[in-house]
Amino acid sequence: MATPRTAISPTREENYPEWYQQVIRAADLAENSPVRGCMVIKPWGYAIWENIQRSLDARFKATGHRNAYFPLFIPLSFLEKEAEHVEGFAKECAVVTHHRLIPGEHGGLVPDPDARLDEPLIVRPTSETIIGAMFAKWVQSYRDLPLLINQWANVVRWEMRTRIFLRTAEFLWQEGHTAHATADEAMAETMQMLDVYADFARTEMALPVLTGRKSPGERFPGAVETFCIEAMMQDRKALQAGTSHFLGQNFARASDIQFLDEHGQRVHAWTTSWGVSTRLIGGLIMAHADDDGLVLPPRLAPAHVVILPVAFKAENPQHVYDWCHALAADLRRVQYGGRPVEVEVDERDIRGGEKSWSWVRRGCPIRLEIGPRDIAQDAVFMGRRDRPASEKVAVPRAEFIDRVAGILEEIQSAIAQRALAFREEHTVRIDSAEDFRAFFTPPEAPDGAPTPIHGGFALAHWSGDAEVERRLNEDLGVTIRCIPPGGGDDEPGTCPFSGRPSPKRVVWAKSY
């Protein structure tokens, strides 16, 4: 077998889905568990999630939301209250039916038939109904509104085909749930949280996202309108990275959330919900990682700088370690992105090359190799993850400390720019059905080879016809990812599939 020229094998071009799995493995982010469809998030992956949480949580609190916690279990009858909602989740939910185990006839334990629940409990796939039941108690008067709540939690959706971070039976997320006195206020909240997500994605994740409305076929079950942020992955597919739902009065009616308004009338509240999940980590990987492994946006990196002492040839190895730790301490006094610069000193007893590559694969923004010669020159030997791994430069110690926050921001900006350029390169305006079909038809591939990367975002006119959408999904596996807000930079036109008039172009793509 030939030695691969890249740290990750296969490369993106060779086999994108397999490359994704290998990046996750090489960066030690997560792995499959012995429990069907459930992942284990390992420390490096979980630390990214903690950074995502901290950053989002601050934004939620700054917009007046408070965290709370609601039960994991939802009584079956609650789920049934909203017809579309239960239809959407009944096919994929974990059902708790017993509350005790007893010894079975054939050895081992079995659910105790005497401990069967009168009403089965569903492990929450989302919490509108159970939170709605509490809101109904808490909201009595217009003075109790708006009610602005967020929950960080695990949820379960029994997916048949799972992929780590992107689609797993259990995942971690946050779900915002709010109730308002008027439709306008609820819609303003829905849009505000969409903006919060878009700002977070762009600023912290270096992820250029489109925002827009979902077509009726892609709405959250029970929502009046669903808005989303959508990002392009490096296989040119779209990833829905977050959603914000205007629920109208549907769930308020289902859960009986009523209040006395200023005129003494009992009316139903208007509600919203909005969420992002550990899927964001999948998006981070697929947007930025390269054929050498993960590339972390510095704003979310668990470590900004790794120091690699090169002490094996040193006369006085302890001096090298001491110098490295003193540098780490000085760097930790610098602030970047609202927190101190995070520094790791890697003293593992393994070969220097292997050690350095392990941090390339994990996506650490800055690597510093420091041996006796660097110390003699009072300098660090720096590699940046946004540049080729072989490109390293000597920087005087004091200058590096002065510049480290700036370099991190350069890296953040460089990977954001790269992702934006990639999206722009693969976004096309399409005006004929033939061009559309050609754009989304993969090139021929040798037998057994994975489908080559192809397609992208197609901006095409659409008249609002659900049948066109259904047919294109069936024929080409393409869906409307979002309907951009307002008039955009777009003119009315004609749907190339139905010939009907269209108010504006919408974004079509294959998706995760």
Next chain:
Amino acid sequence: MATPRTAISPTREENYPEWYQQVIRAADLAENSPVRGCMVIKPWGYAIWENIQRSLDARFKATGHRNAYFPLFIPLSFLEKEAEHVEGFAKECAVVTHHRLIPGEHGGLVPDPDARLDEPLIVRPTSETIIGAMFAKWVQSYRDLPLLINQWANVVRWEMRTRIFLRTAEFLWQEGHTAHATADEAMAETMQMLDVYADFARTEMALPVLTGRKSPGERFPGAVETFCIEAMMQDRKALQAGTSHFLGQNFARASDIQFLDEHGQRVHAWTTSWGVSTRLIGGLIMAHADDDGLVLPPRLAPAHVVILPVAFKAENPQHVYDWCHALAADLRRVQYGGRPVEVEVDERDIRGGEKSWSWVRRGCPIRLEIGPRDIAQDAVFMGRRDRPASEKVAVPRAEFIDRVAGILEEIQSAIAQRALAFREEHTVRIDSAEDFRAFFTPPEAPDGAPTPIHGGFALAHWSGDAEVERRLNEDLGVTIRCIPPGGGDDEPGTCPFSGRPSPKRVVWAKSY
């Protein structure tokens, strides 16, 4: 009905269990949910949990642990691997048996018989077995050790008699899980984490805790030794507030966690686990709250200072609000306990007395009433939660800002001292079976009245005889809460129940 003289009715003396529920309600901490045994943690209660989390998480990370996340579900066969462990949890677990719902014959939805799981899944009551399965993959060589992992998660134990925060079917917790190369290292970790818990309880919760070993009858199912922190509540019962388990090689054998040691031998690792939960919030309430409601230790208070503008009589109400917000901004620049002073300005349109009492009941450490007269004098009118609600003093604005961190620390210290004095007052050395029985026998109460508060911590000799422990539990409802470390300040003696020689006194109490 006579007007109660206290904000909480009944008082502690009148009906302690009911007082506890009323404090939770009055402070808006949590409430029962429509899901059997599951609680809803409301924003004020959840914010306390967030402060507990932040403070503990920093201690875990400072001692080298990293967070990760493992599946919610545990395959039944995993639970069965450790005999004592499954015995301990089989009677109270939520069992997932199906993964889909379909329309039932009588309307509504039922679990789909075609979607029955081959192997039932247990909603984790604790994660030793599933984490053990992953550790078995991750640990190959002594170089992989120690492995120091923590998880923040929800767990489910199907308790029949539940009480908010103290014993609920679902609760939130952290569970540390570590693997080590030697028994000594694992024992050192066990004791280190016990110390972390004790330090956290004393420093942050203002909770004087005893530390010690559990008797064999009170051990975690599958552990070799269980250590605990125990606190006295104001009804003089003990609350186990945290546990740290030395698991020996029991779980390593059950999960096959083996490694090659430095001599190339394959040996089983030594493991530990340790946890605290939302039960801590119950302990916080029962240790510090009084007949006017919650009393929060400032270190964990979601708000340190509440500002209550008294503007209804003001010529220029806006000036009062502006002055209050400017003060809040100045206070937020002060650091206390590692974070900025947290200030709320309560502009709700309700009566001033009611508003002020609402913050007494919620346990806010400092209340500032500010009206035009205070502003004219450039002063604040301050009430402290560690003093009677009626005791308020005027403090010049600048002086208050200078002193606020110091006042908060005085309050923290005052409530810690009060809790310690209470425990000492109700801790007695007992040397005869008669005195022991008298100590734990409640005084007579009128028909239908709750059992009066009685008992406390009894330090009595014990020879290690499990039968004595069993009998005292049966007769008096008393258990050994912990066996203090080392020789203590204690001499060997004689067990008053069996007459056998005893190495030292142990702590007996009724408990939650």
